[in-house]
Every structure is written in structure tokens, then in C-alpha cells.
Amino acid sequence: MTRSALLVMDVQLAVTARYPDPDYLPRLATAVDAARTAGLPVIYVVVGFRPGAPEVDPRNRMFGAIAGRDTPAQAAEVHPAVAPRPDEAIVVKRRVSGFAGSDLDMLLRASGIDHLVLTGIATSGVVLSTLRQAADLDYELTVLSDGCLDNDPEVHDVLTGKVFPMQADVTTVDKWIGDTLTNHD
Structure with missing residues (x-):
């Protein structure tokens, strides 16, 4: 039986300030709330x-x-709009992928x-790198396409429309909630 978890990645105050989209955080909060209601673990990656x-090489x-x-x-x-609860895991990574320099794989x-x-x-950063490694x-x-955000809408569309479907199901927050979580045991 498959056991799922929602990963909320790089939604830190310092990051969200560089990606202004007034609809993004409320939409992501909807996904987080729905996962919690369905009993799915929500794991934060920062x-x-x-x-x-000391983990950073100046050549990076x-x-x-x-x-x-x-x-x-x-x-x-x-960001407080999607902040973790005290019982939810926060994984600290040292590079772009959620797995790089972290204990994410061990935790999962x-x-x-x-x-x-x-x-x-960003879609072209942590989401792409984590998807490939996962x-x-x-x-x-x-991948929740509208649960991801990128400063370049064209890059976001190419990744979610053409690249990600080779390795993942791609859907929207509302469709995921309606199709998946409503029927979740």
C-alpha cells in the first residue's frame, strides 16, 4: 500500500519575499490543510x-x-501562512535538492x-532537483503544478507540462484534493 507525504519546500520568508504572487500562499495553505485533514504527513524542507x-564552497x-x-x-x-505544526518534520538541506545534505530520505x-x-x-530549483533525485x-x-512557483512562468509551464510528466503525475491543488484526498483511507 502506498503511503504519501506532502513536501513543502523552500517556502521560507526570505524566499517568498522574492516571489510575489498574492494567490500562491493561500493556495498552498489549502493543500497543507487538506493533507492534514486526510492524515497525510506534511514535511517541510528548508x-x-x-x-x-562552512558547507558552502565559494565556487558554488x-x-x-x-x-x-x-x-x-x-x-x-x-512563511507563517503555511507554517509547520510542532509535530511536523522540518528537514534542513544544504543545496538545491531536498535530499542534498539532508536526512530526508532516511526520514521518509x-x-x-x-x-x-x-x-x-522554485519550480526550476528545489522542485526540479528534488523530483529528479526522488x-x-x-x-x-x-507535483501540484499550482503549488509550485517560479519567477519565469514559461519555465514553470515547460517543466510542469513537458518535463515533470516523464517522472511524475502532475495535477493542481484542487484536483489533487478532489480526486486523491477525498478518496484517501
Whole structure:
């Protein structure tokens, strides 16, 4: 029997501030609330580093600018509109993929989870990287297309319309709630 979890990735205050979309957080909150109501685990994935960011190589194009610097503590804080409950897991990753430098795979396997429902910011970042790695780790995958956000709508559309369907089911928050969660045991 398949056991699913909703992954909410990189929906941190520092990230959401760079992706202004007034409809995104309420829509994502709907997915989070529906997962909780259906009894599905909601797992949060955030990017974070130790003081001085010793995990970051200055050659890294994405994170190199913070090598040797402290990041503010609130940088890892999930946006309050979709904040985790005290009993929900928060996984800290060190790169783009939710699996990179984290214990996500161990947590999922220990919980018997084999199906991931992916959401997050950005579609071309954490969602793409996590999807690819999760597929290689043999997880079943669903992507909530409108539960993902990217600064480039064209890239978002190409990924959710053409790339992701090769390795995942792609649907919307409302369709996922109506088709999947309503019939969830």
C-alpha cells in the first residue's frame, strides 16, 4: 500500500519575499490543510547553513556568495501562512535538492513513505532537483503544478507540462484534493 507525504519546500520568508504572487500562499495553505485533514504527513524542507556557512564552497554558483558568512536565523523560517505544526518534520538541506545534505530520505523510509507530493519555490530549483533525485530513489511522485512557483512562468509551464510528466503525475491543488484526498483511507 502506498503511503504519501506532502513536501513543502523552500517556502521560507526570505524566499517568498522574492516571489510575489498574492494567490500562491493561500493556495498552498489549502493543500497543507487538506493533507492534514486526510492524515497525510506534511514535511517541510528548508535550506540552511551553520554559522559561517562552512558547507558552502565559494565556487558554488547558487550559494557561493554566502561562503564564510552567517545567514540570519530567520532565513530558515517558514512563511507563517503555511507554517509547520510542532509535530511536523522540518528537514534542513544544504543545496538545491531536498535530499542534498539532508536526512530526508532516511526520514521518509523510516516512516514508510513511498509517494511524495511536491510543492515549493522554485519550480526550476528545489522542485526540479528534488523530483529528479526522488525519481532516481524510486519514489512515486505527484507535483501540484499550482503549488509550485517560479519567477519565469514559461519555465514553470515547460517543466510542469513537458518535463515533470516523464517522472511524475502532475495535477493542481484542487484536483489533487478532489480526486486523491477525498478518496484517501
